[in-house]
Amino acid sequence: MKELFEYIIVDGQTTVTKYRGGDSLTKVVIPEKFENCPVTKIGNAAFQDDRYFHYLVAENCGENPPETYSIIKEILIPDAVRIIANGAFQGLARLTGIKLPALLEVIGDDAFSLWCCCGSLYIPNGVKKIGEAAFGNPLFNDVYIPPSAIEISDDAFSEGIGTGPLNSSINLHLSPKAPPEQKRDFPWGYEYDFKILLDYDEYKG
Numbered sequence: 001m002k003e004l005f006e007y008i009i010v011d012g013q014t015t016v017t018k019y020r021g022g023d024s025l026t027k028v029v030i031p032e033k034f035e036n037c038p039v040t041k042i043g044n045a046a047f048q049d050d051r052y053f054h055y056l057v058a059e060n061c062g063e064n065p066p067e068t069y070s071i072i073k074e075i076l077i078p079d080a081v082r083i084i085a086n087g088a089f090q091g092l093a094r095l096t097g098i099k100l101p102a103l104l105e106v107i108g109d110d111a112f113s114l115w116c117c118c119g120s121l122y123i124p125n126g127v128k129k130i131g132e133a134a135f136g137n138p139l140f141n142d143v144y145i146p147p148s149a150i151e152i153s154d155d156a157f158s159e160g161i162g163t164g165p166l167n168s169s170i171n172l173h174l175s176p177k178a179p180p181e182q183k184r185d186f187p188w189g190y191e192y193d194f195k196i197l198l199d200y201d202e203y204k205g
Contacts, residue, residue, distance in 0.1 A: 007034050015041040023071050026094075032078040041083040044108075047075070049091040069093055077101050084111045086131065091115075100124055107134045109153075122203055123149065125175075130156045140170055144200050145182060147175040152182070175200040 004025075006018035014034045021028065028047075032039060049070040070092050077084075081101040086108035089095070095115050100107075100122070106129045113136030121135065125146035132153040135143075143157065157170070172194045174182050 002031050002034060004028075005030070005034075007039075009035060009037045012037050013040040014038060015043045016046050017043040019047045026071050027074040027076075028072055029076045030078055030081075032080065038080040039078045040080055042077065042081060042085060042088045044085045045087040045090065046085070047072070047089045047092060048087045079103055082106065084108060086110055087113075089115065100127075102126070105129070107131060109133060110136060112136075120144070122205070132156065142171045142173060144173040144203050145178070146200060147177045147179065147182075149182070150179060170194055172196050173200045173203065174198055177201075 004019060004021040005016050006020060007014050007016050009015075014037045016030060016039055019028065030039060030042070071094060072092050073094050073096050075089065075092075075095065075098060077098075077100070079102040082103055083106045084100075084104065085106075087110045088108065089098075089112050090110045091114045092112075093114060095112075097119060098112070098115075098121075102124055104124055104127050107123075107127060109131035111131065111134045113133045115135070119140065120142035121140050122144040123130070123146055125148050127146055127149050129151040130149055130153060132155055134153065134156045136155075136157070140157075145152070174196060176198045178198070178200070
């Protein structure tokens with residue numbers, strides 16, 4: 001499996017810089033270590049697949065879209081990962097869900113944009129930053145935002161390009177300990193009606 005990845009090691013910590021598996025797997029397991037050094041970062045555009053973006057553009061313009069795009073449905077990310085960089089998993093439209101790493105601190109711009117998963121998204125406590133369009137084109141019913149998230153882009157969950165969401169409302173689960181800025185009236189997306197619930201700490205997985 002390790003041969004499917006490009007990576008760099010700096011000061012004993014590994015950054016995965018590129019996935020080379022193409023369309024060979026529907027389930028991808030990112031190794032916990034390379035050369036005995038833990039994976040702590042998924043680099044810029046490491047898994048990015050721009051075919052889905054071109055598919056949407058062509059569809060919206062009445063042109064012939066590409067015949068296929070990423071077949072990846074599941075990705076397992078090591079818990080030691082602290083940073084998911086810009087565009088790391090952008091365009092993986094067939095992902096059925098994602099479990100974010102327990103030690104995650106930063107979710108970059110467009111990290112999971114053009115990902116069409118339905119259901120719920122749990123962001124672990126410890127995440128401090130959620131970037132622009134980090135979860136663009138979301139189809140979530142429920143999003144769990146930790147009290148640690150003190151920097152959230154105004155369009156972290158914005159619609160962006162595409163055919164639009166299946167639903168226009170999202171249950172936003174916050175902690176009773178959430179900072180005041182998380183409770184503003186119009187948070188983190190342009191197209192959605194957010195219902196705020198103060199039950200983040202009750203999440204059972």
